[in-house]
Amino acid sequence: MTTSKLGDYLQGRRAQVTPSDVGLPEDGRRRVPGLRREEVAMLARISVDYYLRLEQGRERRPSTQVLDALSDALLLDNDGRLHLYRIAGMTPLPRHEGTIERADPQLLTMAELWDRTPALLLGRAYDVLAMNTLGRAVFPHLEPGENLLLSMFLDPSVRSFHADWDKAAANAVAGFRFLEGARPNDPRIHEVLRTASESSREFADLWQRRDARGKSDAAKVLLHPAVGELTLRMQTFDVRSAPGQQLVVYHAQEGTRTADALRLLGSLAATARSGHQEDSPKRIK
Template sequence: MTTSRLGDYLQARRAQVAPPDVGLPEDGRRRVPGLRREEVAMLARISVDYYLRLEQGRERRPSPQVLDALSDALLLDDDGRLHLYRIGGVIPPPRRQGSIEQAAPQLLALAELWDRTPALLLGRAYDVLAANTLGRAVFDHLQPGTNLLLTIFLDPSVRSFYIDWEKAAANVVAGFRFLEGAWPHDPRIQEVLRTAMENSREFTDLWRRRDARGKSDAAKVLLHPDVGELTLQLQAFDVRSAPGQQLIVYHAQEGTRTANALRLLGSLTVTRSGDRDDMRGRTS
């Protein structure tokens, strides 16, 4: 009998799913553990003959829709689903996500340990979901609850913050185009896109260029109102537990003026926080 990696995987995974796990009765007359082929076919809404061909390796190119249905029928997690797509020979589409994104508490706790490293957590539509203390101090205009793209184009005060605003704006638009391609039906992405196009001709012109690229290692030169010019290296990390989210980390080479400025800014932030706490204590 012909076999394939896909067929072997499907057979192994259905053996791991008990009928009650998917709402089917346990009849007690099963010769093998797990689900029968006809049950998987029914749950995935495909024909039994087609599913049999998949398991036997006679059908090797199922559609993304079929693979998605099979991953749901077999209760695959995100990693299992990704593996199913890979051995099925297709690129997996992203999981549908809700319109409200949240930052993982563990990730925030980790970022707060970096007292010399500014960090921002961005959502799928470039919403600023969180920032560590130094990140909020460096990017005062990008507090949690704001949107990176809309701030870049609709807040005139940030143009002096970016030494090369035109380059920063082009990079943000290319990154947003990259995300929009991965999440074309995300309601928040479409909302941000409409707002930017309705309110910024500069954004519209850049959007029509159709540049698309994800965030990567790059140098950013900023002009901070308290500590002057900062040259920061950017690194972007995908958040596996929340597809579409990115942790953006900035760092400076040790011994440089920027590294010293970040230490000074961190000290200023602690001092101001203490002053505010004292003021609240005196007025309470």
């Protein structure tokens, strides 16, 4: 039984790596999935006893050399390696913040100029702090004040909004664990985590995988109720003036059906905002 976040993470990631992933033979007699403790210790070139102490929480301050070796043994990507360092106490943690977050007005003014780029501003616990006009048009199920993670698991309409909900949900959980590792004492993160864990078995199962990675350049396929399928690329930027906040922007390749759909949604959203009435958008063919 683990007694630390470090030990819990090591155990969870060990279960996700198969012997064949690291060039070890499969013997067909494993009672649990993934690597054995002895195999991780061998790959990291540390003693089995020392590795056991790490998993059991009896050793909580491994050296940077040990963390690097474990990262390699467990095939961690850059985000996973950073998360491992954080929970081992090897990187400075940010100061404790209050529970109220606000969007920078200048940032919102800039985002409103992007008439072909949907944008969302997320807080440090995936709270939606703000959206530009096109962002609200592309994500009709979201409103400022809602939480992106809780919406993913507790709003039934979101399941049909994502062409691959399982992948989107797994990425959301991995991103949230990455945030939680950076701010382990944040009360808002704890509140969202508790709500999601108590309200969704699917979230709880994904949380047990211990995946940790930040948002990055990725493609999303959305099934918009008004204009149909949208294929968007996503980029995420840290907001330097508000540590923990992220600006998530989406774009479409020019000349595609999605680019046409974004122009239509932008035009309709601008017209609606100016107070004119418009018919519902026609589906693009």
